Structure formats: structure tokens, C-alpha cells
Amino acid sequence: MALREPFSRLDDNPALRKKILPCCRLKPGEIWTDKKSGHKVGVLDACSRKDIQQLFKNEKAALAIQDPPYNVAVGNKSTGNLFKIDTAGYSEFSRQWMENTLCVLNSSASLYVWLGADQKEHFQPLADFIMLMRNFPELRSRSLITMRNQRGYGTQKNWMAVRQECLYYTRGTPVFNIQAEYTAIPRILRGYYKEVNGSRTDNAARSKSENIRAGNVWVDIQQVFYRMAENMPGCYAQKPLKAIERIMLASSRPGDLVTDFFSHAGTTLLAGEIHGRKVFTFDTDPVYAELTIRRLEHFRGTGKTGFQCANPFPEAEKKV
Ligand SMILES: C[S@@+](CC[C@H](N)C(=O)[O-])C[C@H]1O[C@@H](n2cnc3c(N)ncnc32)[C@H](O)[C@@H]1O
Numbered sequence: 065m066a067l068r069e070p071f072s073r074l075d076d077n078p079a080l081r082k083k084i085l086p087c088c089r090l091k092p093g094e095i096w097t098d099k100k101s102g103h104k105v106g107v108l109d110a111c112s113r114k115d116i117q118q119l120f121k122n123e124k125a126a127l128a129i130q131d132p133p134y135n136v137a138v139g140n141k142s143t144g145n146l147f148k149i150d151t152a153g154y155s156e157f158s159r160q161w162m163e164n165t166l167c168v169l170n171s172s173a174s175l176y177v178w179l180g181a182d183q184k185e186h187f188q189p190l191a192d193f194i195m196l197m198r199n200f201p202e203l204r205s206r207s208l209i210t211m212r213n214q215r216g217y218g219t220q221k222n223w224m225a226v227r228q229e230c231l232y233y234t235r236g237t238p239v240f241n242i243q244a245e246y247t248a249i250p251r252i253l254r255g256y257y258k259e260v261n262g263s264r265t266d267n268a269a270r271s272k273s274e275n276i277r278a279g280n281v282w283v284d285i286q287q288v289f290y291r292m293a294e295n296m297p298g299c300y301a302q303k304p305l306k307a308i309e310r311i312m313l314a315s316s317r318p319g320d321l322v323t324d325f326f327s328h329a330g331t332t333l334l335a336g337e338i339h340g341r342k343v344f345t346f347d348t349d350p351v352y353a354e355l356t357i358r359r360l361e362h363f364r365g366t367g368k369t370g371f372q373c374a375n376p377f378p379e380a381e382k383k384v
Pocket residue numbers: 108109110111130131132133134299301302303304325326327328329330331332346347348349352
């Protein structure tokens with residue numbers, strides 16, 4: 065039988081959402097604690113100081129990987145997922161969750177923020193967010209990573225938009241381990257000529273590897289689509305596991321606490337489980353918090369990184 069998506073995007077389908085909401089174990093304000101590895105998943109608000117304190121108590125994270133909504137309208141109004149506000153309102157939203165992030169980070173810690181730049185609207189919210197970050201002098205700006213998507217959008221009259229941006233900041237002197245990692249990024253450019261034993265060689269000829277280490281342009285990571293093992297049905301903004309793993313391995317150590325305030329498909333939690341980091345994560349939406357927990361449980365039960373085309377809510381089918 066041909067593979068097909070069992071779910072449509074949850075943000076677009078209020079009827080499906082209504083059907084699976086009763087299957088979600090957490091209500092707003094509640095937190096699930098994992099008995100095995102100490103992870104926590106909540107239905108909480110990134111802008112609420114009270115929620116963040118309730119989640120962290122006195123613990124501090126070595127790394128935050130944040131993937132907030134990009135201030136573009138997604139989905140259907142009745143699902144509560146429509147998130148498009150004016151740039152001042154978005155900056156205020158960003159300021160609140162950023163202040164909360166700083167409250168729970170160690171004095172030496174790393175912060176990564178995925179964010180979009182809408183080319184039709186003066187590259188909001190990325191441009192505004194970068195300016196906002198100047199108000200946090202304890203943070204050093206370190207890199208602007210670009211990840212290449214396979215699927216782009218655009219017309220014949222503009223460049224195809226195929227990029228995802230991720231900002232990297234540090235506080236204090238956190239770990240950075242990128243040197244150990246080789247990627248699948250092929251050597252596509254030659255150059256850098258040098259005479260060796262009388263003959264002219266380029267860098268590719270001198271190198272032992274066909275591949276290069278990760279710089280801040282990542283072209284070797286497959287965007288998630290529904291045939292991939294890691295696919296989480298119903299999610300509309302799932303980050304590739306490999307991208308989150310690369311960040312986690314570079315900027316944390318085994319045993320560290322890592323946080324993600326916008327869990328969605330639960331990618332950060334899964335990466336933490338695989339690499340021995342404890343993860344505190346949450347989403348305002350009980351459906352995504354539940355998907356996050358189910359993805360972890362499914363991984364533990366089957367070794368699979370997502371549901372691919374299977375239904376994560378089989379009990380909801382029986383109810384209709
Ligand atoms: C872009 S998605 C995150 C994608 C995720 N990093 C992944 O790889 O699957 C943004 C998520 O933030 C959630 N969200 C929106 N506002 C929030 C808030 N104030 N606090 C926490 N989560 C929020 C949305 O429900 C959505 O699931």
C-alpha cells in the first residue's frame with residue numbers, strides 16, 4: 065500500500081484537533097516528568113515568568129534551542145494557531161520569552177534562535193529580533209547559521225527562498241565542540257592552490273576527506289517531509305533532528321540540562337534522549353506537548369525517531 069499522510073496539518077484542521085484534544089494527558093499549566101531520564105514536558109507559556117519558574121525550580125540550563133513562531137499566519141483561526149501580529153507586538157513577545165530564557169540559563173551557556181525573515185515585509189521578524197538582542201549586553205553574538213531547505217517558495221520574478229536562519233549567542237564561556245564533527249557537506253569548490261613537491265595542488269587534492277566540517281552554512285540536512293522516519297504527522301514546522309543534534313553536540317555536554325520553549329514536534333527532547341542530555345520543554349498547545357511525549361515513548365518502544373505515516377493517536381480513531 066502506498067504511504068500517505070494519516071493527518072493533515074493540525075493548524076489547518078479544527079475537526080481533527082477537537083478529536084485528539086481529549087487524548088492529551090496535560091492541561092494548560094500542567095507538567096509531565098519523565099521517570100527514566102528526568103525530562104520535563106509542559107503546557108506552558110514562554111512569556112510567563114511563573115510558568116518558567118514552575119518548570120525549572122532552581123535548575124539552570126547549559127543550552128537553549130528556541131524556535132518561536134515566525135510571525136507569519138499559519139493555519140486556521142479557530143485552532144488558535146494563527147500568529148501574525150504587528151512588529152512592535154512581536155518584539156514585545158520576543159522580549160518576554162528572551163528575558164525568561166536568560167533567567168534559566170547558566171552563567172556560561174549557549175542560545176540558538178531559529179527565526180524567519182519575511183522578504184515581502186522588510187525581513188521581519190529576523191531584522192527586528194537582531195536589534196532587540198542588543199538590549200541584552202551579557203550575550204555575545206557569535207554566528208548567523210543558514211540552513212538550506214529543499215522545498216523553496218517564490219515566483220519566476222524573484223530568487224527562490226530556500227533558507228532557514230538560526231542565530232547563535234553565548235553568555236560567559238560555554239563549551240563549543242564543533243571541531244570533532246565531520247558532516248555530509250561535500251567539497252564543491254576548489255581553489256586555494258599551493259605548490260607541493262613541485263606540482264600545483266588545490267585544497268581538495270591535499271585533503272584526506274571528501275567532506276568539509278560544518279561552517280555556518282548547512283546544505284547537508286534534509287528538510288522533514290512525510291515519508292521520512294522522523295516525520296511527526298500533524299506538525300507544520302518540524303525541525304530536522306540532525307540540525308538539533310548538531311547544535312546539541314556542539315554546545316552542550318552529556319548530562320547537561322537543555323531547554324526548548326517552543327517544543328512543537330518534540331525534536332529537542334528526542335535529540336536530548338539520544339545524546340544523554342536532560343531536556344525541559346513545553347508548548348502552549350496541549351496537542352504538541354502530547355505529540356512531544358508520544359514521540360519520546362515511541363522512540364523508546366521502537367527505536368524510531370518519529371511516526372512517519374502512522375497515526376500517533378490511534379485511540380482517537382476508535383472514538384468516531
Ligand atoms: C515553529 S514551532 C516550533 C518547531 C519545533 N522547534 C520543532 O522542531 O518541531 C512553534 C511552536 O511554538 C508554540 N507556541 C506559540 N506561542 C507559544 C508560547 N507563548 N509559549 C510556548 N509555545 C508557544 C506553537 O504552538 C508551536 O508549536
